[in-house]
Amino acid sequence: MDENPIQKRNRLKREIAQGAENLKSKKRELERLSANCRHEWGPTETAFIHHKGYTIPGDALGTMGVDHRGPFYVSPKTDKRWKRVCTKCGEIDYTTSVNKTTVETPKW
Ligand SMILES: [Zn+2]
Secondary structure, three states, X not given: OOOOHHHHHHHHHHHHHHHHHHHHHHHHHHHHHXXXXXXXXXXXXXXXXXXXXXXXXXXXXXXXXXXXXXXEEEOOEEEXXXXXXXXXXXXXXXXXXXXXXXXXXXXX
16 A cells, blocks of 8 residues: 555654654663773874865955955864774774973073
Protein backbone atom coordinates (compact mmCIF):
# COMPACT_ATOMS: atom_id res chain seq x y z
CA MET A 1 0.00 0.00 0.00
CA ASP A 2 1.48 3.29 -1.11
CA GLU A 3 1.49 6.06 1.46
CA ASN A 4 -0.05 9.36 0.50
CA PRO A 5 1.85 12.64 0.95
CA ILE A 6 0.25 13.27 4.35
CA GLN A 7 1.22 9.83 5.60
CA LYS A 8 4.69 10.28 4.19
CA ARG A 9 5.06 13.68 5.89
CA ASN A 10 3.95 12.21 9.23
CA ARG A 11 6.30 9.26 8.87
CA LEU A 12 9.24 11.54 8.07
CA LYS A 13 8.47 13.79 11.04
CA ARG A 14 8.30 10.73 13.29
CA GLU A 15 11.60 9.41 11.92
CA ILE A 16 13.28 12.80 12.37
CA ALA A 17 12.13 12.91 16.01
CA GLN A 18 13.42 9.36 16.55
CA GLY A 19 16.69 10.29 14.86
CA ALA A 20 17.09 13.33 17.11
CA GLU A 21 16.47 11.18 20.18
CA ASN A 22 18.95 8.62 18.90
CA LEU A 23 21.54 11.36 18.32
CA LYS A 24 21.06 12.66 21.88
CA SER A 25 21.49 9.22 23.40
CA LYS A 26 24.62 8.53 21.31
CA LYS A 27 26.10 11.85 22.44
CA ARG A 28 25.38 10.95 26.07
CA GLU A 29 27.05 7.58 25.52
CA LEU A 30 30.09 9.30 24.06
CA GLU A 31 30.27 11.71 27.01
CA ARG A 32 30.06 8.77 29.44
CA LEU A 33 32.91 7.08 27.60
CA SER A 34 35.09 10.12 28.22
CA ALA A 35 33.87 10.67 31.79
CA ASN A 36 34.58 7.05 32.76
CA CYS A 37 38.09 7.06 31.33
CA ARG A 38 41.16 7.92 33.35
CA HIS A 39 42.75 9.47 30.31
CA GLU A 40 46.28 8.62 29.40
CA TRP A 41 47.32 11.27 26.96
CA GLY A 42 49.63 10.47 24.11
CA PRO A 43 52.25 12.91 22.86
CA THR A 44 51.30 16.51 22.20
CA GLU A 45 51.12 17.32 18.52
CA THR A 46 50.82 20.66 16.83
CA ALA A 47 47.46 21.24 15.19
CA PHE A 48 47.88 24.81 14.05
CA ILE A 49 45.02 26.42 12.19
CA HIS A 50 46.15 28.18 9.05
CA HIS A 51 44.02 30.90 7.54
CA LYS A 52 44.94 31.76 3.97
CA GLY A 53 45.45 35.34 2.93
CA TYR A 54 42.70 36.74 0.77
CA THR A 55 41.57 39.90 -0.93
CA ILE A 56 38.31 41.63 -0.22
CA PRO A 57 37.42 42.90 -3.69
CA GLY A 58 36.15 46.30 -2.62
CA ASP A 59 33.55 48.31 -4.45
CA ALA A 60 32.83 47.68 -8.13
CA LEU A 61 34.27 49.99 -10.75
CA GLY A 62 32.03 52.93 -11.38
CA THR A 63 31.00 53.15 -7.75
CA MET A 64 31.67 56.72 -6.76
CA GLY A 65 31.67 58.73 -3.59
CA VAL A 66 33.92 59.52 -0.65
CA ASP A 67 33.21 56.17 0.98
CA HIS A 68 34.49 54.18 -2.02
CA ARG A 69 36.50 51.20 -0.83
CA GLY A 70 39.28 49.68 -2.90
CA PRO A 71 40.46 46.07 -2.73
CA PHE A 72 41.87 45.15 0.66
CA TYR A 73 44.31 42.34 1.36
CA VAL A 74 43.90 40.29 4.53
CA SER A 75 47.22 38.67 5.51
CA PRO A 76 47.48 34.94 6.16
CA LYS A 77 47.36 34.05 9.80
CA THR A 78 48.16 31.01 11.92
CA ASP A 79 46.42 30.29 15.20
CA LYS A 80 48.54 28.19 17.51
CA ARG A 81 46.80 25.06 18.69
CA TRP A 82 47.89 21.69 20.00
CA LYS A 83 46.21 18.35 20.31
CA ARG A 84 46.63 15.16 22.30
CA VAL A 85 44.81 11.87 21.96
CA CYS A 86 43.89 9.55 24.82
CA THR A 87 45.54 6.18 24.21
CA LYS A 88 42.73 4.39 26.08
CA CYS A 89 39.48 5.92 24.78
CA GLY A 90 40.59 7.92 21.74
CA GLU A 91 39.29 11.28 22.97
CA ILE A 92 40.93 14.16 21.17
CA ASP A 93 41.74 17.15 23.35
CA TYR A 94 42.68 20.52 21.87
CA THR A 95 44.19 23.56 23.50
CA THR A 96 45.15 27.03 22.40
CA SER A 97 46.34 28.02 25.89
CA VAL A 98 50.01 28.44 26.63
CA ASN A 99 52.10 28.73 29.76
CA LYS A 100 54.31 31.77 29.66
CA THR A 101 57.54 31.44 31.54
CA THR A 102 60.07 34.10 32.33
CA VAL A 103 63.66 32.98 32.43
CA GLU A 104 65.83 34.93 34.84
CA THR A 105 69.52 35.16 34.17
CA PRO A 106 72.15 37.11 36.13
CA LYS A 107 72.81 40.53 34.73
CA TRP A 108 76.25 42.07 35.21
ZN1 LIG B 1 40.49 8.49 27.74
